[in-house]
Amino acid sequence: MATTPNATAPADVPANPQALSRRWFSADDVAHLITLIAAATLLLITVLLVYQLWVLSAESRTKFGWHFFVTSTWDPVAGDFGALPFIYGTLVTSAVALFIAVPLGVGAAIFLAELAPPKLSSSLSFVSDLLAAVPSVIYGLLGVFLLVPIMRTTVQPALKRTLGFLPLFKGPSYGIGFLTAGIVLAIMIVPFVLSVSREVLLGIPRDQREAALALGATKWESTWKVVVPAARIGIFGSVFLALARALGETMAVTMVIGNNPRISESLFSPGYSIAAVLANEFSEATGNLYLSALIELGLVLFLLTFILNGLARLLILVTTARGSGVLPS
């Protein structure tokens, strides 16, 4: 029911002729107008949002230009601002999150769509939906008090022992940092990967897998070699959607990433993400340049998620011809 106008919607039914003849504006016209205004309000809000972010970031944009994106100094004393550490932190944590969440989510989706009996499948996906409803700050709370100590005392030393030769796993174990933020994000986005992937998989026609099974393929082979490839674009869509979500996630990340604008190749080191720096510094940035640099970061975040969401929805639309009414956000 998504973007293709549905046949059941009497979109162009002419207004009742009797009503028209009696008044200049029929009741239908008024209703049309009111609802149109409501719908247009959303467009207005969006335009206003972009406008505000654009205008308020003007000072930083003119001063730093494209250098803003490639320099890594964040020095409020000298008034020198570069976005690179934040962009880096946002991308790295999101990448870690995807690395964990995509196999987990797609695997679970395969189970729910292909193996589990319908009743179990729907109740499990119900639980996963609830998981998606858990507020971000709750994940942060668990992150700070539960995950961080475990990471510091157990996980990070273990990783250092086994994979310490990789630059990714070097340096002191603070507990907080890119890796921890990425793991928290992963748990937060799994439900999104799961639910969209499951829907896409369910949308693949039954006869395809039956044909594969009839040819002697095992259940796994029919799933992996026939069904998943057919659904792959939609699954990519779900990944994009989850990525967009991960990029903009604020509270949980702020609480465990370490809040330090530094680029480091080690996943153990503390970092910063765009959303986290906004949460920390927006209300207290002294000086117009500082503030406008922060708002430019907001603009970057907005555009990133806007584009990713747009792509995701296109991809999902391509695979599920029927689309799905409301996609998770």
Next chain:
Amino acid sequence: MSLRLIWRKSLNVFMLSLTGFCALFTVSALFFILGYLVWNGGKDLSWNFFTHLPAPVGEEGGGMANAIVGSLKLLLLAALFGVPIGLLGGVYLAEFGGKTVPFLVRYTADLMNGVPSIVMGIFAYALVVMPMHHFSTFAGGVALAIMVIPTVLRNTESFLRDVPRSLREGSFALGANKWRMIATVVLPAASRGILTGVLLALARVAGETAPLLFTAFGNRYWSPGWNQPTASLPVVIYTYATGPYEDWHRQAWAAGLVLLGLVLITNILVRTFLTSGTAYERT
């Protein structure tokens, strides 16, 4: 059996159980989170927690009555501003729209749905707080309302579209106006689904912290009226969790439990009682 067949069969079993494990792991995360919160926050939930104001910093005791009421007021405003716009906009898309405008609105709604909530906070700060020179419940309500609109809008649209054609035709045949048909036949038929969407959208913004940080701000006391800064549960959880005081940590757990409980109960009730296989998939 050939070796290759054995290999294929065991791969089959292995991979299938692996997917099962993935599903189990994901699902158990929820129970784990809930259990951990109950374990940590349950014992600190007391009557005081719901009825008292916060104690001065560093002193034990006190509660979060003002944050609970603050959160309710913020939700009320979000519903008051956001739901009518979303609802009417949804009616437009489903019932009146031509081609270009609905496409634009629909796509924008989907994209706005994915915009990070912190950006909404900045927007509301620039839109409401700066011109009014005041952090306020009102500003927080606006920030949340903007997040409610796209969800309600898309959800209303899809439920209206699900109303069978026969119902509309019956109404038209009786000579009803279009708006009368929508108001008396189509909207009531879809009302359950629409209500579901509204409640889920509200449950979602109830847990939002980022957009409130610099709109609703915070308050150590009651916030009278709508033009004063107000405390809210998510923001208090954030402040208390990152603070050094043992007592703050305990209260953060208790508040987390209350917030999660409210959000989950709303979700479960709404999803089980109001819907049955609806188009509204998720928040």
Next chain:
Amino acid sequence: MRLVKKLSLLVGLLMVATLATAQGQVLLNAAGATFPFPMYSKWFDLYKQAHPNVQINYQSIGSGGGIRQLIDKTVDFGASDGPMTDEQLKQATVPILHFPTVMGADVPSYNVPGVSAELNFTPEALAGIFLGKITKWNDPAITSANSGVKLPGDDIVVVHRSDGSGTTYIFTDYLSKVSPEWQKKVGKATSVNWPVGLGGKGNEGVAGLIQQTPDSIGYIELIYAVQNKIAYGRVKNAAGVFVKADLAGVTAAAAAAAKSMPDDFRVSITDPEGNKAAYPISSFTWLLIPSKIADPAKRDAVKGFLKWMMTDGQQYCEGLAYAKLPKEVVVKELKAIAQIQ
């Protein structure tokens, strides 16, 4: 539609409930420094008990935030541990007055497993640690001042503020005075470009991080270390004595400044010369009050509170480990209240 009716009833009730409490009350909103937050929160609470019609909501978002929000006029007054710069004062539409409220100390507090002794820190060691040049706890720069203490060879985890902070201002002001390299590379401000470390939000956040992170060191206001039982060390002052932060040390640091207080009260008392008892990382903390407050009720409430704070309020300082204002300063401040119009 029964649900709609019930909902509107609820809406109505909430509105009535919230309007009812608004009668005759003066509501002041303030934001800023976390450094004196325990003190302010206590004061505002006590003041509300004595004057039920005045409610002061103070949010500890950091000194930088206090200054910003005051300039944006989103709060009635601000609070900061670093005085506003001339440039910041120019941004404000009305002249801003500084009122010292209490004095406090930044303490280098640490969490080193196995070390229970109070550590001594030389200025060089502190600058080195926060510059990222001293990275191990058993570095000679630290051990030389702590003979007899067995320090581990672990990496030092530096913790600093992630938000705009007066505590940072005091600390960086101090480091700039004692370390030319610090002054050149980092400088002093409410937020700086940290060479190393983890960021925590507010004194609360930094104290929390230190508690949760073994081998960490950070700077926090004395009361946060005391209330949360975090170890903190002595610092060598300009006279060459290692002094542990306490009320006497802070008061001694302010002694010279109190006698020659400038009219705008903007004064730094870090690393004072020649006083053996002075704790070198001390500071006043200020309320930032606009000199023009249009609403007479609010103006009177602000003036009333300031007066109470400087007289009756001061007796509560020491219970929370803040040092009282010197008498000379109080006299001068009471006169300055008249400047608020």
